[in-house]
Amino acid sequence: MTTHPIEVRTLTEQETAVAYATLPIAEIGPWLEQAFREVAVYLERKGAGPAGLAFARYRRAGDGLVEVEAGFPASTPTSGEGNVEPSDLPGGPAAVTVHVGPYDAIEAASRVLQAWVREQGGEPVGEAWEVFFIDATIDHDLATWRTEVIQPFRHGDPIDAR
Secondary structure (H helix, E strand, O other): OOOOOOEEEEEOOEEEEEEEEEEEHHHHHHHHHHHHHHHHHHHHHHOOOOOOOOEEEEEEEEOOEEEEEEEEEOOOOOOOEOOEEEEEEOOEEEEEEEEEOOHHHOHHHHHHHHHHHHHOOOEEOOOOEEEEOOOOOOOOOHHHOEEEEEEEEEOOOOOOOO
């Protein structure tokens, strides 16, 4: 039995503004804070948001490095500037769960989503991303941190949420 209840959603594609980096895992946390600040300032200056919560998407790059994309949904498409670039979050079906607790334990939620999608006859599509419901700069109670994990997928057989 999973400790991560799973919900199936149909997402609408979202324009985003993001910063990118390739980093060792230990450097991701401090970089995220800086990236979120920089992207939020850019979006506010352009009158394009932020139009939602902060998110991050990761891809292993080998040699202990991770490619990170972090930012916010934008209310209108942006062209980017400096370290900020336009991107998007895909639309379509996605398996979603909420992880409650320390961020360093979140990888289990991603594995649960990918396994669940495959068990249902689907196939994960692209990288999962995380939506942060906390502000780590002011919320220091790790036990209460809430992070939504979203894994887009392609249907195989019909999928019903458990």
